[in-house]
Amino acid sequence: MAGISRWVKPETYPLAAAMGAAIGLCGFMLLRSALANPDVRINKVDRAAGVLENFEEGKKFKEHAVRRWLKEHPPMIMPGLNRLMSDPPKP
Template sequence: MAIGSAVGLCGFVMARNLAANPDVRINKDDRAAGVLDNYKEGKRYHDNALRRYVSDAKPEIMPGLNKYFSSPK
């Protein structure tokens, strides 16, 4: 299961980079264009839906347990 998850995650990242990364150019015409200043496309790629969803969450794994042990009684 662990290896299957790792292979699935690796496949997802590879497919996402090939399909949406502004720095990856697959077509010959796109590669011939050289370096592009496409900051809007890069910002959209960087700020994906998962990053926007997680950006406001506290970095806690077990918030209830953390609150129990850290709050004064």
């Protein structure tokens, strides 16, 4: 065990966490695109159908739950601080 502690240092934990999160996000997007994208057809029967005009399925794929949630919120990182700094004071 003394050899492992020489290679794994506490300073590398944030880097390992960031890399793990990035790899996980890339894997999730790869699987989502491969399995749920209406333009990707894996089995032979679907590939033989050619180009389909499935606009509803494409819209459903694009407008996923996270995108719908983000549409309801203002595009600000700190909305409270932005309002405090930009709105004029009330008399």
